[in-house]
Amino acid sequence: PFVSPAADPAVISPQDPTLLIGSSLVATCTVSPDFHLKAEDLYWTLNGRRLPAASYAALGPTTLSVALARLNGSKQQSGDNLVCHSRDGGILAGSCLYVGLPPEKPVNITCWSKNMKDLTCKWAPGTEGETFLHTNYTLKYKLRWYGRDNTCQEYHTAGPYSCHIPKDLALFTPYEIWVEASNRLGVAVSDVVMLDILDVVTTDPPSDVHVSRVGDLEDQLSVRWSSPPALKDFLFQAKYQIQYRVEDSSEWKVVDDVGNQTSCRLAGLRPGTVYFVQVRCNPFGIYGSKKAGIWSDWSNPTAASTPRSERAAGGCDPKGGEQNTTLRRELKQFFGWVKKHAYGCSNLGIKLYDQWRVWLQKSHKTRNQV
Amino acid sequence: GDSWGIFTFLCAALCNLPALPALNCTEELGPGQSIQKTYDLTRYLEHQLRTLAGTYLNYLGPPFNEPDFNPPRLARAERVPSATVDLDLWRGLTDNARLAANYRAYSRVLCSLRALDGQGTAELRHRLGHFCSSLQGLVLSIAGVMSSLGYPLPAGPPPQPGGAPTQPGGAAPNDFLKKMDDFWLLKELQTWLWRSAKDFNRLKKKVPPAVVTLRMEARGF
Numbered sequence: 001p002f003v004s005p006a007a008d009p010a011v012i013s014p015q016d017p018t019l020l021i022g023s024s025l026v027a028t029c030t031v032s033p034d035f036h037l038k039a040e041d042l043y044w045t046l047n048g049r050r051l052p053a054a055s056y057a058a059l060g061p062t063t064l065s066v067a068l069a070r071l072n073g074s075k076q077q078s079g080d081n082l083v084c085h086s087r088d089g090g091i092l093a094g095s096c097l098y099v100g101l102p103p104e105k106p107v108n109i110t111c112w113s114k115n116m117k118d119l120t121c122k123w124a125p126g127t128e129g130e131t132f133l134h135t136n137y138t139l140k141y142k143l144r145w146y147g148r149d150n151t152c153q154e155y156h157t158a159g160p161y162s163c164h165i166p167k168d169l170a171l172f173t174p175y176e177i178w179v180e181a182s183n184r185l186g187v188a189v190s191d192v193v194m195l196d197i198l199d200v201v202t203t204d205p206p207s208d209v210h211v212s213r214v215g216d217l218e219d220q221l222s223v224r225w226s227s228p229p230a231l232k233d234f235l236f237q238a239k240y241q242i243q244y245r246v247e248d249s250s251e252w253k254v255v256d257d258v259g260n261q262t263s264c265r266l267a268g269l270r271p272g273t274v275y276f277v278q279v280r281c282n283p284f285g286i287y288g289s290k291k292a293g294i295w296s297d298w299s300n301p302t303a304a305s306t307p308r309s310e311r312a313a314g315g316c317d318p319k320g321g322e323q324n325t326t327l328r329r330e331l332k333q334f335f336g337w338v339k340k341h342a343y344g345c346s347n348l349g350i351k352l353y354d355q356w357r358v359w360l361q362k363s364h365k366t367r368n369q370v
Numbered sequence: 371g372d373s374w375g376i377f378t379f380l381c382a383a384l385c386n387l388p389a390l391p392a393l394n395c396t397e398e399l400g401p402g403q404s405i406q407k408t409y410d411l412t413r414y415l416e417h418q419l420r421t422l423a424g425t426y427l428n429y430l431g432p433p434f435n436e437p438d439f440n441p442p443r444l445a446r447a448e449r450v451p452s453a454t455v456d457l458d459l460w461r462g463l464t465d466n467a468r469l470a471a472n473y474r475a476y477s478r479v480l481c482s483l484r485a486l487d488g489q490g491t492a493e494l495r496h497r498l499g500h501f502c503s504s505l506q507g508l509v510l511s512i513a514g515v516m517s518s519l520g521y522p523l524p525a526g527p528p529p530q531p532g533g534a535p536t537q538p539g540g541a542a543p544n545d546f547l548k549k550m551d552d553f554w555l556l557k558e559l560q561t562w563l564w565r566s567a568k569d570f571n572r573l574k575k576k577v578p579p580a581v582v583t584l585r586m587e588a589r590g591f
Binding site: 008012083093096 | 436
């Protein structure tokens, strides 16, 4: 590659300007005297495309200008590349044009606190977010009755427009929270959201979710779980919800009236079918209040199957169904043998096989989504 | 159909077994194995760089991402020493000099790439972060080879976690020149990875594993 001498071959003006969409621009390229080039030896490109000579004007023996009208938003956030070339195509100088719009007010700020220890907030950019310029978001918060503004530091913890405040939060007192969006063309501030940490509490999903058969009953499964550990520490009660679906379906059935027990029996199920079950938790009555908190995430799906009746079930494909039963039966026998003869394999079992089927379903889903 | 599924499942389950002995390896690698590992790392990084470069050049926009793009290299202070070197000179390098050149180059590249932190789209930042982790691994791997062969690490600015290097020529005075600098940084990095594969191949031949084993036995005597 050609290494040019120390002085810059040419100078473009304006250098790296910021412009509003639709504005016009006249840029000039002045060649350094060391280069013995004249204005008529030059041409311009924008993002690699040659600009028409009709838009050029020679402003002096070594200066060529170009007129750009009604600019569109920048093709890339790093700026449009406006380049001054010598006749043989060599690059003499370049200028990055930042063409876009000022940001719009961020909207839909929602926050939640995990076990009253921290606060995570997310928001959406105003419009569809297309300002063509890189936009910085800053989440700020302050106690309503005291003056000092604080800035959130940990961004992108729950998606691109989110921030996490890990500590030093006060309870029983309202906070004001807002988001500032800024880019090269300006700043926009969202509306202020006011909340008390205690009103937006969520918790971890229930742990140790077990789903098992109810004896030989072919239409029932029993679900048991443990309450999240924070429950003991923070004087709240918990209510639960269960959702379950058949392996091949994407339709979840929700059981809403579980209350605060840590077990539940699902009935009216299909025999000989694999079900996926999830449980989630809502802390309420925090420090005696009557309000509900925010539902936790669903627990990881747990799988179990209802027993198949010995009599032939109607409406099933006998060949496909039979293969499945034989396969599972054989697997169970194999695992029994493995437990006896191989050491350190205590995790192998029919339950692990069911969990694998859940995983397989999930990975098929994501593969199909791509 | 199903039997393949069972096989996959069993493999996955077995992988969950505790205390697979091969993974508990804390023994030190001899120089021969370290060199092989470093060689493998350069090939891996070369592969990773293709994806990173594509993303980064698209971020810079045309003409930077056009296949034949070849801008002038301005005579400003180079961020990274050039990988291109006279063939006879390259052949004549001592092991120490060869390793030191690699160590210095990748340390400077790492510094420069880390200075890019915070720019670009989320996808670019993610790819850059991943690449820098791998590159850090390469720098440490080269350091490991040097120390196992008894060579001192080259002095000079060590790779800093977040600081931009103080370059003799100063930072690029405008955004377009900065884009050109970044373009050449990627090109130079690519050349270094090609050259390193040859460097480590050459070192491999000079430090065969058999020699290492003998040395270890002699020490235990």
